Amino acid sequence: MRLITFLYITNFFTGAIIMVVELLGTRLMAPCFGTGLYVWTALITVTLVSLAIGYRTGGWLADRFPRADLLYGLIFGAGVLLLLILLLRRPVLLWGVRFNLAWGALATATILFGPPLFLLGTVAPYSVKLCAAEFGRLGSVVGRLYAISTLGSFVGTVGAGFLFLPNFSNVTTLVMCAAALAVLAALYFGFFRTRVLPVCGAAIVLGIAIFIAWRSAGALPRGTLTTLVEWRTLEQRNGFYGTISVVDLGTPVNEQWHRRFLLNDGLTQGSYEPARRIPAAVFPYALCDLVLAHAPRLERVLVLGLGAGFVPAMLKPLIARPDDDPARTRANFVVVEINPAMVDIAARWFDFPPEEFTIVIEDARTWVSTYRVGPDAPPFDAIIVDTFLGDNTPGHLLTHEMFAELKRILAPGGALAMNVFGSIRGPRSRLLAALVRTLGEPRGGPPLFPHVQVFSQEATAIAHNVYLLASGDPGARRPDGILRIVVPHLDAHDPADDFHKEAMRSLRDQTSLLAGVPDAPVLTDDYAVADHLDIAVKEEIRRNIVKSWGEMLLE
Template sequence: MVDPEEKGNLGVCTVKPDWGFTIFLGFTAMATGASVMIVEVLGSKVIGPFFGVSLFVWTSLITVTLLALATGYAIGGYLADRKNGAGYLYFIILAAGFFILLIPVFQTAVLNICLSFGLRLGAFTSAAILFGPALFLLGCVTPYIIKIAATEMRLIGKTVGVFYAVSTAGSVAGAALTGFVLIAAFGIHDIFLFTGSGLVLLSVVYFVGLRKKKWVLLACLLPALSLSLTFPAKPALGGNAIFKEVFSRDTFYGNVQVVDRSKGKQRHRLLITDGLIQGGMDKANGFSTYLYTYYMQFLPYAMSANGKKTLVAGLGIGIIPKWLEGKGFDVDVVEINPHIYEVAKTYFDFNIKGKVIVADARQHMLQTKEKYDYVITDVFTGGMMPDHLFSIEAI
């Protein structure tokens, strides 16, 4: 495999890259393209618990991503014309890997500071600080790769097209795997660890395997190991009470936690999704610790005393459907997250005679042949009710 750098001159491309190194460049384009989308998809999971998974959060993430990439393309192209050696390319990738490893380390501190800026500015600023540096560096990669790989002007169009296609294919794979598989399988912090470490390893392979600079291995692995050991497990819950995490899992619909809270004689168990409390139970008597559930339970009585058949959309800890069934109502529940159902049964003593349907509430209400006297909607995403359940089409 021929590296297109003259020995002793890091910045001048003097040798035409052979097919082996061209394939390595293609893998680099795919890996960095995947990393861009992994960071963007995970961004909503990082910022969501603080600012809600709202339009403002997604607008901030998309804007920061596009600004960082556009700036990276421009500056990367400028630098590639002046410092076009492959060593500079893999140093940029190395730096991007370390910035990704830093995201979980500083996310809580950055987000707590940005909360005071308000919803719009806070979401944008936190996204820019946490994800901007890594995305900017990843944006610099493609111009460098094209500069190294393009050896003949008459083939420049083909070279650009091939490497952009490979990079985009990596982005597609990164987005799909992260959203459909990785979050639920490994968790957000582990994915950041794998992604950042993967980019660091890619640079190490170049410098140590191709350039024979073994000192780079030690220089890279020591700080990478230190960062991996400092990864926080989860954002800490504050206050004077004593909190003990009983269960935690990242799911396709956010992080789900069960936390026991002790304060004085109080012994409460909380259900938390993406840092937001979704329900609480007094462990001594099984009653809800939040007033809103009592208001929800009495809604059927406020509307009509004649109905019995009830659909509860959104399970939570299951107190509302369990209480209604105890009062003689025929209750079915529709819940989109299967892990919430398992958590309610295991940690909150949820059990009813009616059906529990694991599905999107809107789809179930449109497709079911059941007729209900009451439909109680208790669904929240990131502290907000999902719009698609309150549209004319859904009703």
């Protein structure tokens, strides 16, 4: 094989690895910073700046040291730096989370991913120098090298998004990138220079990479969260929508205390009591309460966002009659979930019965916009939106256009209930105020929902679960009462259930507190700024996650 051919192969693989590292960076930073707009902005910024500096440095080095030995030494160094990310990730992330989300993400991405991307940026100009020296046709050489490198970037992007990240752990993917760079260096020094020492060094790095990948594919992590609480991971999956973990918490002091958590990139999506098979969180009870109390006729229900499956599993037995046809009941209870892994995990670990519902795997906005109301597709009496992922705000589901689509498929007199994470008071309440205004905004016609209410347990500036109810009329609460409707499982003598009962009793209409919030915009598809409005809430969420779960997130 000629050296120029090997340089083309090298540029293909380095172009691919650059894109894999950029995409992988969002996953590695997710436990402390999430995967929102600011994290993507930080990774893209660091990638572009690092490559730009690498291009300039690579050209300078190529003019002074036009030898391939140095080029493949830089490639080998990039592989070593990728492995060092595994050692530095934990302390750097825990350091960076102390700053605000934007600057913390940018600083963390710079420290972890800047150095290897900088070295990878030197490859293209260095290759141009070496190839041009052999052929002398600079234009053709540059065009060919950049085409091959860009083709590699295309393959790396597709491979990372559709193959590696959904099917391999983050550590394994990073190790494969480091190993590929070590192999390139070893092949060069072995076949073109016949030098033993560099080949041995590359072989050692490759061996370390294989060992790390083997260890990461072993037993799921477990440990001690505090001196009294032990945890163990029951299942962990990498997917298109983050890393999903099922974690059990228990304490040797009280064997009866046992909680199971569903986490997505470190964010709690649901907590569960396996022994009694009931949710240990308040939000499912609150959403069921709002729907049952304010929808005058409740037969067809649409739930956007499955999570652990608590809301549909709790609500269905409360509205279905014993003599109902199971097929008809299943058709009347539709759940739309974008992540197919959630259905299996909810069934396996949280006792969710998927066979009793119509499950649709699709983006909620896409499904709603294509649903056509007619004789074979009646409107829904209630719609529950539970798609918030803590600090990952689904902006396209919170616009005036989306709410108009929801109203279109909602039956007259029906109710729309939403579970939102935010604050009621202070500057952090801008997102909630914007949602209230957007839900009631006329936009050239009558208001979408004439009556919008905000319920929460507390009226504080601290971020917590807040519930929005939008309807055509206020309606009267059903006389049978929340405790008999929504919490039939709870034993009045069990102190643990007092938490749920008191939480439900403490729900208050807090709508008036948001009336005077300044600068609350109407959210539209053209102005979808939900990510920006709740940036302070996102920062608080991430700090609390690190404080609560500790380094368990980074295992």
